[in-house]
Amino acid sequence: MEKKYLIQDIEPAAAQDLLALAQDEKAEGRRLCQICATAAEGSLEILYTFEKDNLLKNYKVLVDAGAPELQSVTAIYPYAFIYENELHDLFGVKFRNLSLDYGGTFFRIAEKTPWNPALKEGGES
Numbered sequence: 246m247e248k249k250y251l252i253q254d255i256e257p258a259a260a261q262d263l264l265a266l267a268q269d270e271k272a273e274g275r276r277l278c279q280i281c282a283t284a285a286e287g288s289l290e291i292l293y294t295f296e297k298d299n300l301l302k303n304y305k306v307l308v309d310a311g312a313p314e315l316q317s318v319t320a321i322y323p324y325a326f327i328y329e330n331e332l333h334d335l336f337g338v339k340f341r342n343l344s345l346d347y348g349g350t351f352f353r354i355a356e357k358t359p360w361n362p363a364l365k366e367g368g369e370s
Contacts, residue, residue, distance in 0.1 A: 251300070255292065258304040260315055263293070266304055267318040270295040275302060277318070280328035282336050284362055289313050289336055310363035313337055319344035337364040 258266055267277070275295035282291045291306045308315060317340040318325045330351035332338040337358035340346070349357065358364040 253301050253303060255303040255305050258293075258306050260306050260308055263304075263306060264316045264318060264321070267293070267321045270302065271321050273297065277322040277325055277328075280318075280325065280332065282332050282338065282360075284310060284336070284360060287311075287363065289338065289361065291315065291332070291338070293318075308338065310361055313361070314339045314341065316341050317343040335359060336361045 275297040278294040293304045295302045326345040329340045
């Protein structure tokens with residue numbers, strides 16, 4: 246049996262629109278699947294993925310790697326606190342209005358923000 250894969254689009258999104266996008270996705274019946282990040286030339290690419298009926302919808306938000314900050318989506322998706330605390334510890338992303346904030350102690354790691362080169366070179370978050 247041959248597997249068929251759908252092309253997954255990644256739509257750009259502005260940081261200030263993130264909460265409204267999450268509200269819209271929730272209203273459409275989509276669940277939050279993941280929030281992940283990667284460092285890219287002075288910025289961080291944060292990818293939010295939502296799912297409904299096995300179809301994924303992705304939004305990419307760019308934030309300044311030197312001072313990454315976003316609005317938390319935990320008011321809409323309470324379990325997002327796991328993803329957001331992970332991004333705080335590993336990339337130094339600060340989340341406003343995070344419902345359950347571990348304050349940088351979600352993971353036991355040897356160095357702060359190990360996956361954000363800008364904060365390693367320019368100081369701590």
